[in-house]
Amino acid sequence: MSKDKVIIIGAGLCGLYTAYLLQQKGFEVLVLEANDRIGGRIKTVTASTGVTVEMGATWFGNQHHNLLTLVHEFNIPYFRQHTQGISLFETMSFVPPQKFEISEAEEPSFRIEGGTKVLIEQLISKVGIEHIKTQTKVTSIKEQGNQLVVTDTNGNSYFADKVISTVPPNLGINTITFEPNLPDNLVQVAQKTHTWMGESIKFAVAYTTPFWREQNYSGTLFSQASIIQEMYDHTSFDHNGFALKGFLNAGTSVLSKEERQQKVITQLTTFFGPEAAHYVSYNEKVWREESLTFHPYDQLVLAHQNNGHMVFQKPLLNGKLYLSGSETALQHPGYMDGAVAAAKTISSQF
Ligand SMILES: Cc1cc2nc3c(=O)[nH]c(=O)nc-3n(C[C@H](O)[C@H](O)[C@H](O)COP(=O)(O)OP(=O)(O)OC[C@H]3O[C@@H](n4cnc5c(N)ncnc54)[C@H](O)[C@@H]3O)c2cc1C
The missing domain is CATH 3.50.50.60 (FAD/NAD(P)-binding domain)
Structure with missing residues (x-):
């Protein structure tokens, strides 16, 4: 039959x-x-420096048994999200952000080497x-x-x-x-x-060097006051590409891309100094506008x-x-x- x-x-x-x-x-x-x-x-995109940046799904953890089994079955390598160094938490725009360090004992999150698209490419083949x-x-x-x-x-x-x-x-x-x-x-x-994440705005700013690491910043940032609400170091697994990547305040979907970009760079410059203004590329994805x-x-x-x-x-x-x-x-x-x-x-x- x-x-x-x-x-x-x-x-x-x-x-x-x-x-x-x-x-x-x-x-x-x-x-x-x-x-x-x-x-x-x-959705993994390649910025002009060659660094891959995630506009969609990025992280997973040890609790994600179904995904981990698949990743292991397909022999897809993955690596730990970088969090070492000083992280920042901004509660109000008129006071400097609080500084803290993420414990090494914290439950790790992982990223796929070469970007999450590797999983999709393997499935397509x-x-x-x-x-x-x-x-x-x-x-x-x-x-x-x-x-x-x-x-x-x-x-x-x-x-x-x-x-x-x-x-x-x-x-x-x-x-x-x-x-x-x-x-x-x-x-x-x-x-x-x-x-999940249907209303989110993802952004990534690519640089030629991980200048924040050189200043002992982790690249992790949480803010209740500025356009970037959550951000992490997005250096590639082989340390050949450097970026900061995260989520913008979803309310800024009413702004133009240029307006968001300018606010992002201003916020990064305020926190990490003038080197943050010397970026190579800015990518973003407003998922609310993705009708699929x-x-x-x-x-x-x-x-x-x-x-x-x-x-x-x-x-x-x-x-x-x-x-x-x-x-x-x-x-x-x-x-x-x-x-x-x-x-x-x-x-x-x-
Ligand atoms: C910005 C963002 C960040 C995320 N971060 C993470 C993360 O860090 N970790 C994590 O685990 N998850 C994360 N997620 C969630 C993760 O991406 C999803 O759980 C997962 O990819 C969903 O897969 P899916 O196949 O169920 O749905 P989808 O990926 O939504 O696939 C549905 C498909 O259906 C297609 N489609 C829609 N309508 C039609 C139609 N009428 N006819 C034919 N095709 C149609 C769409 O084009 C799409 O390709 C994130 C998601 C986003 C958007």
């Missing part, structure tokens, strides 16, 4: 890993991705690029007899025995139509399911709200449709670990 034909919507970490696991079981899999880029919320169709935005999923018909914005239709959507639930429920309608309670929960990740909520939704909710654990449309993706995971939902966990949970049901 031939195995089910499976369509996976979304070529982020969850979609790609689900495809890999199902292929291992002998299923015929097609991944449909709306973007011209593969990776979803994993294992799944096979011929099984991933980019620039294919799914708009509807309809039940037709024992099958599901998936339609995209190009007017193409795809038939599958099973469909797994890895689109963040709030985005999926608002941008894909389902026939017959999905249960009301599921729709309501999905609309109140937070998409973020969809506005029609009410207040708190961070991680409804992540891992029980409504996502059961298949729909007579067992043919699965809602997956990191936000549906029972372990570390919202994080890369959750994306891997969700892939394992769904594929184990096949």
Whole structure:
């Protein structure tokens, strides 16, 4: 008997890993991705100095067993986030920041050597690029007899025995139509399911030297008063590329890129001195503007709200449709670990 034909919507970490696991079981899999880029919320870019900077997912820890198992299985090397030296905490703009040191005993966080994109590249090569169709935005999923018909914005239709959507639930429920309608309670929960980091602004400033390390600063900075809210040293694992990278105040999404850039450099110069003004490049990503990740909520939704909710654990449309993706995971939902966990949970049901 031939195995089910499976369509996976979304070529982020969850979609790609689900495809890999199902292929291992002998299923015929097609991944449909709306973007011209593969990776979803994993987005590593190379700045002009050659240093790779993360505009999306970056860190993981020893608690992230699902991700660590995958990283070890694929022999992907990783290294510890640099935190040694003086870190800064700014409570108010009119008083100098407090200085503190992060204990060596603190639970470490890790980064993948060469950038998080290495994980995506490995998955693409294992799944096979011929099984991933980019620039294919799914708009509807309809039940037709024992099958599901998936339609995209190009007017193409795809038939599958099973469909797994890895689109963040709030985005999926608002941008894909389902026939017959999905249960009301599921729709309501999905609309109140937070998409992790969907509102965030990531930035990175590349330098030719790690001048902050030379002044015994760690590069770690937390601020309640300025545009940069959280920042870390982003030196590459081989010490060939240097950058500072972190998150900006999400409210500054109303500013232009140039305005944000200028405020960032002013803040860095205030804290680390004039050398901070001699940067090579500035990169940023306003995730709120990424319509393939973020969809506005029609009410207040708190961070991680409804992540891992029980409504996502059961298949729909007579067992043919699965809602997956990191936000549906029972372990570390919202994080890369959750994306891997969700892939394992769904594929184990096949
Ligand atoms: C700024 C930022 C920082 C982060 N930092 C960390 C971190 O340090 N550590 C960590 O563990 N996690 C972090 N995360 C979270 C992590 O990126 C996610 O948990 C993980 O990448 C989610 O993978 P996913 O496959 O479930 O979803 P996604 O990566 O969102 O993939 C969904 C895919 O579906 C596609 N898509 C959307 N709509 C359609 C459609 N209609 N048709 C077809 N395709 C569609 C999208 O283009 C996307 O490729 C961060 C996220 C962001 C944005």
